[in-house]
Amino acid sequence: MQNKTKHASKSPKGVSKSGKDINEMESSQLMQLFEDQLKDIYWAEKALIKALPKMSKNATSEELTEALDNHLKETEGQVSRLEKVFELIEKKAAAKKCDAMEGLIKEGESIMEECEEGPMRDAGIIAAGQKIEHYEIASYGTLQTFATTLGLTEAAELLELTLEEEKTADETLTEVAMSVVNVKALEASKEEDK
Ligand code: FE
Ligand code: ZN
Ligand code: FE
Numbered sequence: 001m002q003n004k005t006k007h008a009s010k011s012p013k014g015v016s017k018s019g020k021d022i023n024e025m026e027s028s029q030l031m032q033l034f035e036d037q038l039k040d041i042y043w044a045e046k047a048l049i050k051a052l053p054k055m056s057k058n059a060t061s062e063e064l065t066e067a068l069d070n071h072l073k074e075t076e077g078q079v080s081r082l083e084k085v086f087e088l089i090e091k092k093a094a095a096k097k098c099d100a101m102e103g104l105i106k107e108g109e110s111i112m113e114e115c116e117e118g119p120m121r122d123a124g125i126i127a128a129g130q131k132i133e134h135y136e137i138a139s140y141g142t143l144q145t146f147a148t149t150l151g152l153t154e155a156a157e158l159l160e161l162t163l164e165e166e167k168t169a170d171e172t173l174t175e176v177a178m179s180v181v182n183v184k185a186l187e188a189s190k191e192e193d194k
């Protein structure tokens with residue numbers, strides 16, 4: 001978190017030195033954290049708009065390409081949804097670098113370089129993709145909880161929509177792995193062993 005916040009609870013009798021009600025202060029600190037986390041995922045989603053097409057281009061399985069391309073479209077909608085949430089809290093939409101997503105995307109790039117093109121690389125792309133989806137699931141879960149606590153009902157609903165899309169994206173990748181990609185990757189590795 002960027003802003004170092006003072007502990008309001010240290011002040012006596014529920015009133016801070018500035019005279020502000022403590023509940024109000026703590027909720028504004030939570031609002032600050034909410035905004036910071038929004039900026040983080042906003043950066044992450046924008047980075048994914050660049051990363052997903054690269055992953056799709058590297059994939060061979062039609063099912064995987066389709067899943068990645070569909071999720072790219074969803075991701076564009078998620079960016080707009082985040083902009084709507086910024087609007088709802090009357091803040092300018094701004095991105096703050098997410099070190100975690102940068103790392104996850106870098107890992108994905110390494111996997112693609114290390115794995116031979118074909119089913120093995122597809123399996124690697126799914127591995128990287130699922131780690132990305134899980135980070136997003138964690139992020140949107142937290143954001144939705146913050147929004148609900150802050151009484152931001154509409155924002156919470158928007159975040160919930162994205163959360164569900166991320167969960168579905170993760171499940172789709174599991175399905176693609178189990179039904180096609182992992183099976184072919186295993187066959188390919190058996191061929192290598194011959
Ligand atoms: Fe997303
Ligand atoms: Zn992040
Ligand atoms: Fe982050």
Ligand code: FE
Nearest residue numbers: 133136166169
């Ligand atoms: Fe996603």
